[in-house]
Amino acid sequence: MSAFAALLWKEEKALFTSPIAYVVLVVFLGTMGYSFTLTLFLTHAPSLVHIFYQVFVLFLLMTPVITMRLVAEERKLHTLELLLTNPVTETEVIVAKFLASLSLIVAMLALSLAYPVTLAIFGQPDWGPIYSGYLGLFLLGAALVGVGIATSSVASNQVVAALLSLSVFLSLWIIDDFGHLLPDPFNALVVNLSLSVHFTPFATGSLYLSDAGYFVSAALLGLFLAIRGLARR
Amino acid sequence: MSPVIVVEQLVKYFGRRPALHGVSFTIADGEVIGLLGPNGSGKSTLLRILTGYLAPSAGRALVAGLDAQEESIALRRMIGYVPEDAPLYDGMRVGEFLTFMARIKGLTGPAVSAATAAAREQLRLDRVFDMPVGKLSRGYRQRVAIAQALLNAPRLLILDEPTNGLDAYQVIAVRDVIRALAGRCTIIVASHVLSEIERLASRVMILLDGALLTGDALNEAQPEQRYRLRIAGAEEVALASLSSVPGVVSATRAPPDGREPPAYVVAAGPSAGAALAAAAAGAGLGLAELVPLETDLESIFLELTRRKAGALAA
Numbered sequence: 001m002s003a004f005a006a007l008l009w010k011e012e013k014a015l016f017t018s019p020i021a022y023v024v025l026v027v028f029l030g031t032m033g034y035s036f037t038l039t040l041f042l043t044h045a046p047s048l049v050h051i052f053y054q055v056f057v058l059f060l061l062m063t064p065v066i067t068m069r070l071v072a073e074e075r076k077l078h079t080l081e082l083l084l085t086n087p088v089t090e091t092e093v094i095v096a097k098f099l100a101s102l103s104l105i106v107a108m109l110a111l112s113l114a115y116p117v118t119l120a121i122f123g124q125p126d127w128g129p130i131y132s133g134y135l136g137l138f139l140l141g142a143a144l145v146g147v148g149i150a151t152s153s154v155a156s157n158q159v160v161a162a163l164l165s166l167s168v169f170l171s172l173w174i175i176d177d178f179g180h181l182l183p184d185p186f187n188a189l190v191v192n193l194s195l196s197v198h199f200t201p202f203a204t205g206s207l208y209l210s211d212a213g214y215f216v217s218a219a220l221l222g223l224f225l226a227i228r229g230l231a232r233r
Numbered sequence: 234m235s236p237v238i239v240v241e242q243l244v245k246y247f248g249r250r251p252a253l254h255g256v257s258f259t260i261a262d263g264e265v266i267g268l269l270g271p272n273g274s275g276k277s278t279l280l281r282i283l284t285g286y287l288a289p290s291a292g293r294a295l296v297a298g299l300d301a302q303e304e305s306i307a308l309r310r311m312i313g314y315v316p317e318d319a320p321l322y323d324g325m326r327v328g329e330f331l332t333f334m335a336r337i338k339g340l341t342g343p344a345v346s347a348a349t350a351a352a353r354e355q356l357r358l359d360r361v362f363d364m365p366v367g368k369l370s371r372g373y374r375q376r377v378a379i380a381q382a383l384l385n386a387p388r389l390l391i392l393d394e395p396t397n398g399l400d401a402y403q404v405i406a407v408r409d410v411i412r413a414l415a416g417r418c419t420i421i422v423a424s425h426v427l428s429e430i431e432r433l434a435s436r437v438m439i440l441l442d443g444a445l446l447t448g449d450a451l452n453e454a455q456p457e458q459r460y461r462l463r464i465a466g467a468e469e470v471a472l473a474s475l476s477s478v479p480g481v482v483s484a485t486r487a488p489p490d491g492r493e494p495p496a497y498v499v500a501a502g503p504s505a506g507a508a509l510a511a512a513a514a515g516a517g518l519g520l521a522e523l524v525p526l527e528t529d530l531e532s533i534f535l536e537l538t539r540r541k542a543g544a545l546a547a
Contacts, residue, residue: 006337009333010325010333078320079320081281082316083337085309085314233286
């Protein structure tokens with residue numbers, strides 16, 4: 001096992017032995033199960049578009065809980081000093097934390113596959129928007145985890161990290177409403193920072209490279225800032 | 234012996250606050266160095282720079298020829314570091330923690346279990362090997378912290394306040410471990426406890442306010458010889474007669490110890506004993522005892538810090 005694999009194992013173990021992962025999973029599945037059932041009975045349509053929007057909002061609210069402790073806790077407990085006086089780089093440490101947190105997002109999405117399976121059993125869903133919706137949620141999750149780790153790496157404690165992440169996510173969610181009020185060309189610039197503007201095509205079955213690029217860029221920018229934050233000592 | 238550590242004009246600022254300024258020294262292979270200084274003197278900052286964890290603001294540190302900043306990954310492969318207060322992963326079991334640390338130190342395959350087994354035996358961790366780290370006593374925590382530092386058979390072992398907060402038995406146990414390691418690698422032990430350093434180190438460096446006061450306290454300081462005298466008679470007369478002896482730096486009344494006549498402590502040149510006795514007799518005082526006191530690290534430390542304060546005042 002390489003040093004990176006050991007770091008990844010440590011992060012996975014820390015995440016999945018903490019109550020946070022299970023509380024997040026239970027809240028996610030409970031909320032989504034209720035929404036899915038209600039939407040299905042109201043619309044009688046084999047579609048997950050509404051569900052994808054609700055997962056989008058839940059991810060905005062839950063990702064800060066997943067990422068808040070990642071760096072802030074290690075900094076507070078001084079275990080970063082123990083870690084970074086060994087032959088591992090800041091990049092390895094951050095990427096291991098990123099992948100471990102992303103694995104919880106993937107687990108949430110994997111467990112939610114029960115909904116399309118149910119639709120397939122009792123109806124004939126259009127699979128295109130379902131595939132693109134899940135891809136969009138995965139990319140959204142990666143972006144949120146990346147930004148969440150960045151805030152955790154600059155925050156003095158977990159609560160501050162969570163609140164900072166939540167502020168950034170909520171701002172990026174509604175920033176397009178503000179952007180539409182601005183004159184040309186600032187409106188397009190600000191509207192394009194919006195998470196919901198880039199997520200909507202995925203949820204409705206349209207795939208654009210620019211939308212995928214937005215989420216990947218946000219994730220990479222978050223990782224870069226987290227690495228810089230870790231190097232700041 | 235060739236130097237394993239070369240530190241040149243090391244400067245470190247935290248914002249505008251200087252933590253180290255112009256620290257230079259060398260350490261030879263196999264030495265056991267005691268790094269002494271009061272809290273806040275820059276010991277931990279210096280050690281963190283040597284491990285590559287902190288970047289210096291100016292100057293450089295070479296460990297085994299590797300620049301601590303430019304080649305820090307290669308450097309970290311050959312050092313073992315025990316941070317202050319032993320920060321460990323409390324959620325892991327001891328064996329699991331040591332295995333994890335061995336892997337991030339670059340060990341693979343059978344080398345991992347061999348290294349953890351050796352550390353387990355050396356630090357006598359059998360009783361707690363399957364316990365969660367968070368449930369360990371402070372003494373065992375410190376042992377686990379030292380065990381992880383030994384997993385890669387380091388060429389340089391750095392311990393920051395290794396006996397901080399331990400009880401007397403735990404201090405002895407940790408001291409024994411460090412003594413057992415002497416000769417196998419170069420060791421730097423930082424502490425603000427003089428007696429600890431005195432018992433462990435072959436050379437003592439003293440840091441004060443971010444500056445290196447001395448690189449070899451035991452040999453460089455050359456403090457005055459101290460004498461304890463028990464003299465019957467008026468205190469003013471006794472102090473005046475003792476202070477009049479050529480070479481006397483200071484003469485003070487020792488704290489009362491319930492014995493009579495009262496004791497005085499005099500710092501003077503190494504051959505001032507006879508002159509002190511003659512001065513007491515000449516003043517008509519009754520000299521009951523004259524004992525040269527052993528020069529310990531505490532007196533050296535006090536003498537050096539007194540000199541520094543004097544130099545600053547001048």
